[in-house]
Amino acid sequence: MILKAHGKINLSLDIVGKRNDGYHLLEMVMQSLDLHDEVILTEIKKGITLTCNKSYVPEDGRNIAYKAAKLIMDEKNIKKGVDIEITKNIPVSAGLGGGSSSAAAVLEGMNTLFNLKMSKDELMAMGLKLVADVPYFLVGGTALVKGVGEEVIPITPFKDQIVLLVKPSFGVSTKEAYGLFSLDKVKRHVDTAELIDAMEKVDYQKLSYYQRNLLENVVLRKYPILKNIKKTLKRYGAATALMSGSGPTIYGIFENENAAENAAIALDKGGNTVILTKTI
Numbered sequence: 001m002i003l004k005a006h007g008k009i010n011l012s013l014d015i016v017g018k019r020n021d022g023y024h025l026l027e028m029v030m031q032s033l034d035l036h037d038e039v040i041l042t043e044i045k046k047g048i049t050l051t052c053n054k055s056y057v058p059e060d061g062r063n064i065a066y067k068a069a070k071l072i073m074d075e076k077n078i079k080k081g082v083d084i085e086i087t088k089n090i091p092v093s094a095g096l097g098g099g100s101s102s103a104a105a106v107l108e109g110m111n112t113l114f115n116l117k118m119s120k121d122e123l124m125a126m127g128l129k130l131v132a133d134v135p136y137f138l139v140g141g142t143a144l145v146k147g148v149g150e151e152v153i154p155i156t157p158f159k160d161q162i163v164l165l166v167k168p169s170f171g172v173s174t175k176e177a178y179g180l181f182s183l184d185k186v187k188r189h190v191d192t193a194e195l196i197d198a199m200e201k202v203d204y205q206k207l208s209y210y211q212r213n214l215l216e217n218v219v220l221r222k223y224p225i226l227k228n229i230k231k232t233l234k235r236y237g238a239a240t241a242l243m244s245g246s247g248p249t250i251y252g253i254f255e256n257e258n259a260a261e262n263a264a265i266a267l268d269k270g271g272n273t274v275i276l277t278k279t280i
Helices: 064-075 100-115 119-129 134-139 172-182 192-201 202-212 218-224 225-235 256-269
Strands: 001-016 022-045 048-052 081-087 142-147 151-154 161-169 240-243 250-254 273-278
Touching: 001 100, 001 134, 001 240, 022 100, 022 161, 022 273, 048 064, 064 081, 064 119, 081 100, 100 119, 100 134, 119 134, 119 218, 119 256, 134 142, 134 151, 142 192, 151 218, 161 225, 161 240, 172 218, 192 202, 202 240, 218 225, 225 240, 225 250, 225 256, 240 256, 250 256, 256 273
Parallel strands: 048 081
Antiparallel strands: 001 022, 022 081, 022 142, 142 151, 161 250, 161 273, 240 250
16 A cells, blocks of 8 residues: 655744643644655554665664554554555655655555554544644644644645745754743744634735744754755745744745756755745
8 A cells, every 4th residue: 555645834823822731732834735755554464664765764663654654553452563665755854744644644554454444533632642743644635733743624625836845954853843932932933813714815915924833943943954945945936934743844935946946956965955836
């Protein structure tokens, strides 16, 4: 069974509170990308085997796709095994959800492979036990995501937008980004209703004004090179530019593909990973 595990960008990321257990309460607009990893699932006699085309990706219980397979096998008492083969195209530790997307693909794929007949809601509840954004990847597309990631509300699609992703040579973990953030220092939250209105109207000027990622300022302060990437994207004609998720990937949305290609050439240096893709 061959599955596509699509990447995502955050069109917004607002942090609206914090639970007693330390988890932050979020309100985000998330968007699927054409950029994807490929996940191949094959039934085997027993156990879990995982291989990946990138040597830096763990192929054992540290891998979230492996964890997803183990979780569904344990909870559904599956006696047979599964082989997972991942071809990675999405950069890791990038704020693009590559690991979570593969985990969602494993849950969905094993549900079909082993004829488990689990509902979408059941899969989402299981996914939430792994990582907060797995439920979103089980829905995909354009969605408003709330809480710790459990509430996923599909909204008007924001398809076929030209997106240039720029990930520097280093990664930023979710833990690191949230460790830099302080909720009591937030001066302005995201006006999600106005942001969604801008998306529905494809009003880039309004979109640029209302787009915010509350983790961006603290991550950019620690890694000033990201400010330069953002400025370069704007200089080459990006209608809007923002950090995705916990970073460090900065993306630009372009109205013109030639401008995006020129920006890609300018930014393809210094160890940057530059990917031209589109929203789906």
